[in-house]
Amino acid sequence: xxxxxxxxxxxxxxxxxxxxxxxxxxxxxxxxxxxxxxxxxxxxxxxxxxxxxxxxxxxxxxxxxxxxxxxxxxxxxxxxxxxxxxxxxxxxxxxxxxxxxxxxxxxxxxxxxxxxxxxxxxxxxxxxxxxxxxxxxxxxxxxxxxxxxxxxxxxxxxxxxxxxxxxxxxxxxxxxxx
Amino acid sequence: xxxxxxxxxxxxxxxxxxxxxxxxxxxxxxxxxxxxxxxxxxxxxxxxxxxxxxxxxxxxxxxxxxxxxxxxxxxxxxxxxxxxxxxxxxxxxxxxxxxxxxxxxxxxxxxxxxxxxxxxxxxxxxxxxxxxxxxxxxxxxxxxxxxxxxxxxxxxxxxxxxxxxxxxxxxxxxxxxxxxxxxxxxxxxxxxxxxxxxxxxxxxxxxxxxxxxxxxxxxxxxxxxxxxxxxxxxxxx
Numbered sequence: 001x002x003x004x005x006x007x008x009x010x011x012x013x014x015x016x017x018x019x020x021x022x023x024x025x026x027x028x029x030x031x032x033x034x035x036x037x038x039x040x041x042x043x044x045x046x047x048x049x050x051x052x053x054x055x056x057x058x059x060x061x062x063x064x065x066x067x068x069x070x071x072x073x074x075x076x077x078x079x080x081x082x083x084x085x086x087x088x089x090x091x092x093x094x095x096x097x098x099x100x101x102x103x104x105x106x107x108x109x110x111x112x113x114x115x116x117x118x119x120x121x122x123x124x125x126x127x128x129x130x131x132x133x134x135x136x137x138x139x140x141x142x143x144x145x146x147x148x149x150x151x152x153x154x155x156x157x158x159x160x161x162x163x164x165x166x167x168x169x170x171x172x173x174x175x176x177x178x
Numbered sequence: 179x180x181x182x183x184x185x186x187x188x189x190x191x192x193x194x195x196x197x198x199x200x201x202x203x204x205x206x207x208x209x210x211x212x213x214x215x216x217x218x219x220x221x222x223x224x225x226x227x228x229x230x231x232x233x234x235x236x237x238x239x240x241x242x243x244x245x246x247x248x249x250x251x252x253x254x255x256x257x258x259x260x261x262x263x264x265x266x267x268x269x270x271x272x273x274x275x276x277x278x279x280x281x282x283x284x285x286x287x288x289x290x291x292x293x294x295x296x297x298x299x300x301x302x303x304x305x306x307x308x309x310x311x312x313x314x315x316x317x318x319x320x321x322x323x324x325x326x327x328x329x330x331x332x333x334x335x336x337x338x339x340x341x342x343x344x345x346x347x348x349x350x351x352x353x354x355x356x357x358x359x360x361x362x363x364x365x366x367x368x369x370x371x372x373x374x375x376x377x378x379x380x381x382x383x384x385x386x387x388x389x390x391x392x393x394x395x396x397x398x399x400x401x402x403x404x405x406x407x408x409x410x411x412x413x414x415x
Contacts, residue, residue: 022246022247025246026243026246026247029238029242029243029246030233030234030235030236030238031234033233033234033236033238033242034230034231034233034234037230037233038230047239047241047242050239050242051241051242051245054242054245054246055245058245058246120225120226120229121229135226138191139191139222139223139226139227140226140227140229140230144193145188145191145193160184160187160188161184163187164183164184164187167187167219167222168183170222170226171218171219171222174222174225
């Protein structure tokens with residue numbers, strides 16, 4: 001039986017789509033690295049996570065529809081990869097980052113700034129994973145509650161309460177003056 | 179109506195609207211402690227943002243950008259580049275990574291869905307006749323649907339200046355060049371007519387056909403206007 005091809009792509013069209021896909025993904029990389037840094041709390045692991053995310057996204061690119069948001073799609077991929085990684089690590093009885101290690105992922109600058117920033121790292125490290133990802137998505141990555149809930153795959157109310165617990169913990173750890 | 183911690187946080191994040199938002203604002207006006215909570219939430223957000231902000235400006239690891247750019251479909255090469263790339267890569271049965279994007283005008287006219295060919299006897303001598311000849315005479319490249327008996331894929335001039343066309347169909351794919359007698363069959367790749375009948379999608383066109391066209395072409399492929407002109411003069415030089 002012949003199976004007709006549903007879409008006959010011209011090279012021109014394929015090229016245009018590829019270019020857009022590629023350039024959109026390239027433009028997303030800085031944000032993805034930031035999210036990865038927050039999740040993984042270790043620069044090397046964060047870049048590994050980024051790499052895995054890009055590779056997974058490229059392999060699954062037919063799941064992404066042109067015209068829809070690539071950013072939330074890739075955030076979701078990264079988040080799910082990270083969950084898989086942490087679960088696997090937990091099974092192996094490992095923890096990636098000592099919470100006192102103070103990886104200082106975003107630190108750049110003088111000693112004073114560095115000391116202050118590592119406080120943030122330590123505080124973030126002490127959050128449970130679900131609260132940390134909620135805090136990162138909304139307070140660092142700037143997603144709305146609904147978008148963040150979509151990325152995590154939970155109801156908005158759940159996201160909201162994780163977020164409140166996470167930020168209360170951070171405020172307590174970092175001091176009300178933040 | 180109590181103002182919950184969730185509402186305070188949501189207000190600080192700009193997530194509240196309408197009546198809920200009004201209610202929180204009223205409460206804030208009356209209760210300085212609540213107002214301080216909102217300030218604390220916003221200060222925390224600013225601090226977290228500032229903490230992670232340097233990553234946005236940091237140079238990207240090369241491995242990462244390379245991974246994005248390495249996607250095969252993204253490659254559009256000039257004929258020369260395609261030729262060089264093919265020469266450089268080992269011959270093998272891997273997916274063809276070439277693309278014939280010598281020009282945007284060409285690109286718009288080149289359909290890639292072709293019949294999957296089985297290795298078979300090739301080098302059939304002679305000239306095209308019947309359906310194939312008619313298609314080569316009259317069809318613009320890429321204008322046919324996937325089920326068409328013959329799909330003309332691309333036109334180009336060979337080293338002698340003859341106009342040649344790559345085609346693909348249920349009876350096989352190949353390249354024919356126009357001379358005084360008609361469409362001389364230069365290359366033929368066995369088609370295994372109807373066998374499996376599997377059509378390949380863009381990017382996986384028969385690499386042998388693509389390679390052969392690259393070898394034969396002496397310049398960029400004809401765009402749609404050039405093809406129309408060629409049709410009008412019956413593909414004579």
